[in-house]
Amino acid sequence: MSWLGLWAVVFYVSVASFALVSALVAIGGYREVRALFQAFADADRGRKPPDPR
Amino acid sequence: MRFGLLDWAITVVSLVATVWIGLRTRRYVGRIEDYLVANRGMGVWVGTASLVSTEIGIITYMYQAQFGFLAGFSAFIVGLITISVCFAIGRTGFVISRLRELEVMTVPEYLERRYNRRVRVLAGVMMAVGGSLNLGIFPIIEARYLTITTGIPPRYVGWTMAALLLIALAYTALGGMLSLMVTNYLQYVLLAAGTLVITAACLMHIGWSGMTGAVVEHMHGRGLDPFADLGPAFVLWQVLLWVAFMTVWQSAAMRGFSARDAATGRKVFTMTSVLFLGRAVIPMAWGIAALAFFAGRAGPAGPAPGETPAAELARVDAELTTGFRPLLEQGRLEALLPRVDRLETLARAERSEPHMRHAQALREEIGMVAMPWMVAVLIPSGWAGLVMAGMLAASVSTYAGYFLGWSAVISQDVVSPLLGRQLSEEGKLRLTRATIVALVAFIMVWSLVYHVPGPAYFYLQVTANLFMAPTLLTIAAGLYWRRASAAGAWACFILGAVTSLVYLVPGAGLSVGAAGNLSWGLALLGLVAGSLLRPPRAQARIGQGTE
Secondary structure: OHHHHHHHHHHHHHHHHHHHHHHHHHHHHHHHHHHHHHHHHHHHHHOOOOOOO | OOOOOHHHHHHHHHHHHHHHHHHHHHHOOOOOHHHEEEEEEOHHHHHHHHHHHOOOOOOHHHHHHHHHHHHHHHHHHHHHHHHHHHHHHHHOOOOOHHHHOOOOOOOHHHHHHHHHHHHHHHHHHHHHHHHHHHHHHHHHHHHHHHHHEEEEEEHHHHHHHHHHHHHHHHHHHHHHHHHHHHHHHHHHHHHHHHHHHHHHHHHHHHHHHHHHHHHHHHHHOOOOHHHHOHHHHHHHHHHHHHHHHEEEEEEHHHHHHEEEOOOHHHHHHHHHHHHHHHHHHHHHHHHHHHHHHHHHHOOOOOOOOOOOHHHHHHHHHHHHHHHHHHHHOOOHHHHOOOOHHHHHHHHHHHOHHHHHHHHHHHHHHHHHHHHHHHHHHHHOOHHHHHHHHHHHHHHHHHHHHHHHHHHHHHHHHHHHHHHHHOOHHHHHHHHHHHHHHHHHHHHHHHHHHOOOOHHHHHHHHHHHHOOOOOOOOHHHHHHHHHOOOHHHHHHHHHHEEEHHHHHOOOOOOOHHHHOOOOHHHHHHHHHHHHHHHHOOOOOOOOOOOOO
């Protein structure tokens, strides 16, 4: 394979994989951010002193 | 310039949303472990977004595009090295898994456990110096991108950059790593969208054939074979540097430390490898597209009737000395490129070394601004706002990640050990926040006073190299070689920094490949010789202090 052929493959693979993995990160990351906030909120409630009422 | 009201609205809304989300996390941060490593609760997807958005800023796109503009497709070799190294580390867990299992918060922290406190402080100092110098040129280079693409008058760019730094400072200082992880997710989505928009514009307006044509036509036989253009020494150094970058670069390593467990950390690195290929290759292709864009609009340049080559060389040089700056600031690169080409050709024919250096310096300056000038012309209003939101997200996330990374090292590994007493959790948090503020003040000043020698890509890598080789070698030896000693670690750090410092001195004349490889060679020599001459006092146990 010539250098030009190799660089064409590298370029198109990099763009396609960047788009695909970015889409996966956008979808998977949303669920993880929500779970992370939930975990911290739970831990935060656990740290607070009990309500005297 | 097509940056309109809608574009400003998109940009401002994205920044306000980022700050609001970042500040919301503050109430969950009570301990230093929450602050620096988000209580080690990071998952694969958020970890990937956080690592990639920290390591992609406007600065990254600027220097990668400049590298593509100057080296053509040969620059792509860095992308192949990056993906290979990152993937291999993700699969094997080399260094990162061991450090995660030891539950350290900074890279030098391990060095105290394995060697002694003085090695930790020395490593911390080297990292603080190298990291701050590295970060120190970000604002001035990013300011050029903002000026060109938004049309902000240059006199306000300093204030714009100050505002961006303060935004990153506000939510990083208050929310730490947790804030970073959440904002990085949003920022990653924006920067990925902006990246794809610019790439689509390059393909639509210039196309792959336009890019290849520009390299073949204007690089005079260069731009395709990285071993011939950049040299095997450069390629070797890049492999070594990227191994170090993925394992011991504080902002990258912190993502591993923040992972739920070692396996999650490995998955983040494996996933990131694919994105790191794009991080290199995509902006490099923009740089090549910019070359094609401006070279395609350029007119011919040649001798005046009856002019000798020596007289033409003197004339072109004089024209560029006086006329270069105004044309560059107007974005009229199509008028500059043929003259710089001509200067280079004549200088080579006349064997004039000063003119060769002048031509090269001018080409580097054009390469730095070619991509933003092309973006300013190609991207239509509306899309320009999305691209700017992506670029600013990339920029702010990088600042935030680096502020946290380097301030963690300065406060935890330099100031705190030197204080000689144990700080309270609140005291550690206050110290780290104060360090972030000091770091911001430093980079604003450094950015204004220092002139970068050569391509920005080389400067950034050499400043990183100040400590990357010694840090990786001392950590790897600490983990995998029982005879590694504190004396060896000291010698490793001192010798490893020498050649990088020499490269940074203006006019020193050391090539970047030589500086990089010498740094690794000397660091290894120092480690082995120091350890053999002064072995550890007790039998080393992996991961534990012995001296």
